[in-house]
Amino acid sequence: MNPRIEINTDKLTYNAKQICRMCDEHGITPAAVTKGFCAIPQVAASLVAGGIKILADSRIENLKKMRTLRTRTMLLRLPMISQAETVVKYASISLNSEWKTLQALNEAAGNQNRQHQVILMADLGDLREGIMEEAELLELVKRMQQLKHLSLIGLGTNLTCFGAVIPDENNLGKLTELTKKVEKQLGRKLEFVSGGNSSSVYLMMKNRMPKGITNLRIGESILIGTESAFGERVPDMYYDAFQLVAEVVEIREKPSLPIGEIGMDAFGGKPTFTDKGIRKRAIVAVGKQDLATHPVKSLEPGVDILGSSSDHMILDITDAEKKYDIGSEMKFFLSYGAMLALTTSPYVSTQLISGGLKD
Numbered sequence: 379m380n381p382r383i384e385i386n387t388d389k390l391t392y393n394a395k396q397i398c399r400m401c402d403e404h405g406i407t408p409a410a411v412t413k414g415f416c417a418i419p420q421v422a423a424s425l426v427a428g429g430i431k432i433l434a435d436s437r438i439e440n441l442k443k444m445r446t447l448r449t450r451t452m453l454l455r456l457p458m459i460s461q462a463e464t465v466v467k468y469a470s471i472s473l474n475s476e477w478k479t480l481q482a483l484n485e486a487a488g489n490q491n492r493q494h495q496v497i498l499m500a501d502l503g504d505l506r507e508g509i510m511e512e513a514e515l516l517e518l519v520k521r522m523q524q525l526k527h528l529s530l531i532g533l534g535t536n537l538t539c540f541g542a543v544i545p546d547e548n549n550l551g552k553l554t555e556l557t558k559k560v561e562k563q564l565g566r567k568l569e570f571v572s573g574g575n576s577s578s579v580y581l582m583m584k585n586r587m588p589k590g591i592t593n594l595r596i597g598e599s600i601l602i603g604t605e606s607a608f609g610e611r612v613p614d615m616y617y618d619a620f621q622l623v624a625e626v627v628e629i630r631e632k633p634s635l636p637i638g639e640i641g642m643d644a645f646g647g648k649p650t651f652t653d654k655g656i657r658k659r660a661i662v663a664v665g666k667q668d669l670a671t672h673p674v675k676s677l678e679p680g681v682d683i684l685g686s687s688s689d690h691m692i693l694d695i696t697d698a699e700k701k702y703d704i705g706s707e708m709k710f711f712l713s714y715g716a717m718l719a720l721t722t723s724p725y726v727s728t729q730l731i732s733g734g735l736k737d
């Protein structure tokens with residue numbers, strides 16, 4: 379069924395192996411982040427096959443879908459008190475910053491006779507979640523000792539999300555310093571020092587990862603092979619494990635300049651055009667309802683994307699190497715945002731494929 383997203387699970391297993399190897403060289407255990415593909419269990423299984431031991435997602439519904447894989451699970455978004463019971467049921471670990479939430483999780487864990495593991499989040503400048511003051515963090519650590527059904531297993535931070543702050547020796551160094559103070563206060567070692575997401579992967583690539591970081595929560599780098607601090611490719615990965623396939627519904631020769639007075643387009647923007655004369659165009663049946671405004675790139679040689687409205691994407695196929703007809707399929711390379719939107723859209727189907735690995 380079109381449009382569809384093709385997911386190559388062999389390529390993902392390969393990517394997971396590569397990330398596990400890279401992390402291992404730096405003393406890091408990666409958690410694979412599954413929200414980019416809505417935690418489709420068979421896709422998550424391909425990451426586990428590549429050596430991933432922890433699956434992480436921001437939605438508890440997604441962790442629930444993957445429970446048959448029997449890995450440790452990590453909830454990435456701060457838990458809602460109203461979901462405390464499901465959080466302790468389906469997440470082995472959650473990231474936290476609020477005393478009230480910790481109390482609710484403790485109570486829920488007690489009700490279910492479980493021990494729930496907690497990572498406390500420190501805000502090192504990105505200004506999304508986390509505690510900013512060292513004294514407040516140490517106080518929370520102290521208070522947590524009353525909560526018998528919770529185990530504090532680590533500290534974590536999140537960077538390059540809201541404030542686009544790049545992880546470096548300075549901010550991640552602060553996290554390892556904080557960890558030492560918490561460990562001293564507790565008189566024991568913490569298992570997790572969780573130093574961020576795919577934007578921290580470049581520090582491993584450049585051999586600059588500060589000592590003492592023991593975990594990263596990695597989505598983008600495993601799924602599309604890029605680090606997210608500078609958008610560079612991680613070497614020797616597959617960058618096209620996820621592809622969008624859309625179907626041609628019109629092919630016509632049209633002028634490159636619209637005819638008439640130019641007002642606003644369907645999304646309130648004012649478009650500009652350059653005159654290239656008469657061009658051969660194709661329309662494929664996919665649009666902003668499926669992709670929002672996240673970019674995709676044509677995988678068809680010589681085909682340019684001109685733009686899209688809610689349900690149509692318009693392409694210039696004048697210089698295309700292949701011949702297209704009504705009903706032909708065209709393939710596109712996905713950005714991480716596009717993957718997230720497409721796998722969430724009820725109008726887009728998913729198809730798992732395998733094979734196609736180089737030598």
Ligand SMILES: *Cc1c(COP(=O)(O)O)cnc(C)c1O
Pocket residue numbers: 411413436454455536574575576577595596597598599606
């Ligand atoms: C989404 C998310 C991640 C993973 O981010 P990527 O850029 O996909 O690696 C890590 N940590 C938290 C808290 C997240 O919400």
